[in-house]
Amino acid sequence: MDITKIPRHVAIIMDGNGRWAKSQGKPRIEGHYQGVASVRTAIQVALDTNIKYLTIYAFSKENWGRPKDEVDGLMELFCKTIALEIPNLYEQGVCVRFLGSRKELNPEVLESIALSERETQNNNRLFLNVALNYSGRAELTEAVKQIVADTEKGLVKLSEIDENTVSSHLYTHGIPDPDLLIRTSGEYRISNFLLWQSAYSEFYFTEKYWPDFTKEEFLKALEHYSTRKRRYGLTDEQK
Ligand code: FPP
Secondary structure: OOHHHOOOEEEEEOOOHHHHHHHOOOOHHHHHHHHHHHHHHHHHHHHHHOOOEEEEEEEEHHHHHOOHHHHHHHHHHHHHHHHHHHHHHHHOOEEEEEEOOOOOOOHHHHHHHHHHHHHHOOOOOEEEEEEEEEOHHHHHHHHHHHHHHHHHOOOOOHHHOOHHHHHHOOOOOOOOOOOEEEEOOOOOOOOOOOOOOOOOOEEEEOOOOHHHOOHHHHHHHHHHHHHOOOOOOOOOOOO
């Protein structure tokens, strides 16, 4: 693989936990537990290949509509996993940050988020962003509201508003846009994930369910990425 073409930022829609569980004759939550093992693997691959930013879609705003026992099970899984993984993430130089609205989250989840962000804030080997209670449209709506409020207060002039103004009001402020966006499980949708940030991302889709997304599968995605020509709207000759 051409290591000069390792993406700086990889974002992943981790899909297919439920179908994986069903295929094994297990309850859906087992698929999510197995999904955590794939998250660990993905972090390890990111560390080994010098990917600097890894963003994973753990829970969307729309996911609150799932059956209560699945939502409760996922919240418990997040708390348990975060608590268990903090020492390891800290040791490996991973800086954790959560993207999404904090409003609807329960106190236990909020506490684990705050703890993991606090404990790892000075790390800089890998930036791990966990999208939790995230929605791209809600993120943009919030940004619009804040910018309008700043304009009304006279903090910013209408003529000064540009793309950087918008970017700086998103959960991802300070994080470069994803170079590669992976979705597992054979679905070909963006599902409200990083709508603004993925404007020029390369997309990679695989049929594998997230629990089956192994190190080899991740390396295959990186291999594909290394063959892509990114033109950003220009011609081949211009790039
Ligand atoms: C999508 O599969 C997966 C989720 C909604 C949850 C993903 C969460 C994890 C893998 C745990 C990560 C843990 C931490 C702490 C970050 P699905 O349930 O939509 O699968 P289906 O489409 O087959 O039903």
